[in-house]
Amino acid sequence: MVDLSVSCPTREACAPEATAGPSWWTRPACAIADEYRVRRASRELHGLRERMLRDVGLDPGGIPYAVRFGRE
Numbered sequence: 001m002v003d004l005s006v007s008c009p010t011r012e013a014c015a016p017e018a019t020a021g022p023s024w025w026t027r028p029a030c031a032i033a034d035e036y037r038v039r040r041a042s043r044e045l046h047g048l049r050e051r052m053l054r055d056v057g058l059d060p061g062g063i064p065y066a067v068r069f070g071r072e
Contacts, residue, residue: 041067 022030045053045063053059058066 038067 042063045058045067046060050060
């Protein structure tokens, strides 16, 4: 398994009102690392059977939203 351990601050810390934001190269690195995490999680969830997805409260159509934004 690939480890994408890029030191990324939380999204709240990246807010414009934060006084000391991330450096110019940290933002694209975090975006790339986040996209890899999203794609990996999406692959893992798409690999589950539909019954297992229903057990955790998802359906196959809700996987992209759940991976990017979480369940509500």
